Amino acid sequence: MPRENLDKQIQQIEDEILVLGSMVEEAVFNSIAALKNRDEKKSHDVIIRDEKINEKRYAIENAIMILMATQSPFAHDLRRMSAMLIVANELERMGDYAKGIAKTNLRLGISDTPIPIKEIEKMAELGTNMLQRALTAFVEEDEKSAIKIPKEDDAVDDLFNSAYRTIVNSMIANPSVIDQASLVLWVVHNLERMADRVTNICERTIFIRTGELLEFDASDDETDSLDEMF
Amino acid sequence: MKNNELKIQSDHYAIETNFVNIYYGKFRAVKDVNLKIQPQKINAIIGPSGCGKTTILRAFNRMNDFILTAHLEGEILLHGQNIYHPDVNPVEVRRKIGMVFQRPNPFPKSIRENITWGVKINGYQGNLDDLVEESLRQSALWDEVKDNLDKSALSLSGGQQQRLCIARTIAVKPEIILMDEPCSALDPIATLKIEDLMRELSKLYTIIIVTHNMQQAARASDYTAFFTMDEDRAGVMVEYGETGLIFTRPTDKRTEDYITGRFG
Numbered sequence: 001m002p003r004e005n006l007d008k009q010i011q012q013i014e015d016e017i018l019v020l021g022s023m024v025e026e027a028v029f030n031s032i033a034a035l036k037n038r039d040e041k042k043s044h045d046v047i048i049r050d051e052k053i054n055e056k057r058y059a060i061e062n063a064i065m066i067l068m069a070t071q072s073p074f075a076h077d078l079r080r081m082s083a084m085l086i087v088a089n090e091l092e093r094m095g096d097y098a099k100g101i102a103k104t105n106l107r108l109g110i111s112d113t114p115i116p117i118k119e120i121e122k123m124a125e126l127g128t129n130m131l132q133r134a135l136t137a138f139v140e141e142d143e144k145s146a147i148k149i150p151k152e153d154d155a156v157d158d159l160f161n162s163a164y165r166t167i168v169n170s171m172i173a174n175p176s177v178i179d180q181a182s183l184v185l186w187v188v189h190n191l192e193r194m195a196d197r198v199t200n201i202c203e204r205t206i207f208i209r210t211g212e213l214l215e216f217d218a219s220d221d222e223t224d225s226l227d228e229m230f
Numbered sequence: 231m232k233n234n235e236l237k238i239q240s241d242h243y244a245i246e247t248n249f250v251n252i253y254y255g256k257f258r259a260v261k262d263v264n265l266k267i268q269p270q271k272i273n274a275i276i277g278p279s280g281c282g283k284t285t286i287l288r289a290f291n292r293m294n295d296f297i298l299t300a301h302l303e304g305e306i307l308l309h310g311q312n313i314y315h316p317d318v319n320p321v322e323v324r325r326k327i328g329m330v331f332q333r334p335n336p337f338p339k340s341i342r343e344n345i346t347w348g349v350k351i352n353g354y355q356g357n358l359d360d361l362v363e364e365s366l367r368q369s370a371l372w373d374e375v376k377d378n379l380d381k382s383a384l385s386l387s388g389g390q391q392q393r394l395c396i397a398r399t400i401a402v403k404p405e406i407i408l409m410d411e412p413c414s415a416l417d418p419i420a421t422l423k424i425e426d427l428m429r430e431l432s433k434l435y436t437i438i439i440v441t442h443n444m445q446q447a448a449r450a451s452d453y454t455a456f457f458t459m460d461e462d463r464a465g466v467m468v469e470y471g472e473t474g475l476i477f478t479r480p481t482d483k484r485t486e487d488y489i490t491g492r493f494g
Contacts, residue, residue, distance in 0.1 A: 075478060210479075
């Protein structure tokens, strides 16, 4: 079969993308658990392990560059490789979000700032679940699933809005916690952005199949104003 | 249309084919080709062996007339005029539509005479020295040969000989330059020089290049036509479009399979 070697090499890189996805899921899970239990050691571990996520991302990028240079990809092969580059970048950014949550936990220190942990845990659960399925759809080039998954972002956005209001209300009720509560805003912001990046991964899956970049609209919510604030 | 004249009419396309079928005897080599070539662009024709690329290219300047068994049905229009009309002089066609071949084939004469011979035959009355310099400058060869114009063309390297052949073609002021795998006998550096030259020439001329080298088609052309062999072994045109789109998202699976090497 012609180009068997190329197909094999692409598959190896896709396996590495799935591994990177698992590392990111683990980082998110651990960063939230550390926050919930106020576990500083666990947060430190997440920060240190982010190095491994970065290394994996660059290894994937390097492998794709070599394939592009040596295999002269066109059409579907080219779209697949360029999409893999983008997805590796999205995953590395999600790893940064997990690291950001871990750093927030450290900065919160011993404060007893109220944290909307139920919403945060639920956002993380929904986001990582979406991520798993989006990556499976990506490697399988499952356009149908890639179109469906972004709709689940609405649930994450709803949780974000609810958590945001809780945090803002706590600031209003007790201005002395404003500094600390602002840090918690970062946590929910990162989880909301993570789900957005899952949507980007789905867009790339559709792009591989069709060659068209279909953008899923972000829903109107406090995200926009938060992005403007930060 | 008067004898020996091809009137230039303004037209959107440099050259068009209307349901062109080309036969060698009873065998149909090319089937129902409808191709509208974009003017003053580099147009590549790609496809597997036997798909009719060279046959259609040679039809553009009536080179197939030299093959006794070859005959063409349909029309090939140059600025709206059918070049196969009985009143058309094929020599005039070949002046307006020049050809560069796979193996450089300069005349066994001096560099200067390679350029002046064709124009003299066409009754050129102007300054030959100026024409020689202009043609050699346009083909990016002047600086390398200007002090040795009386040297034999055969003493030049392969890449230089090919550029001389291009200079020879453009000396008679064509509108279209056909190139049949012009770089396949050249090393990579000479190839890239020819491609750079094509880019410059396309500001003035329409270029149609047949190439087996997909990377060259992708790299060097503005538009690409993909031909393949149909079930009856006749060559058909599958699609023609902007090179960037053909090589990133072709519309036909046959094109996709060929350019990704999943062919056969």
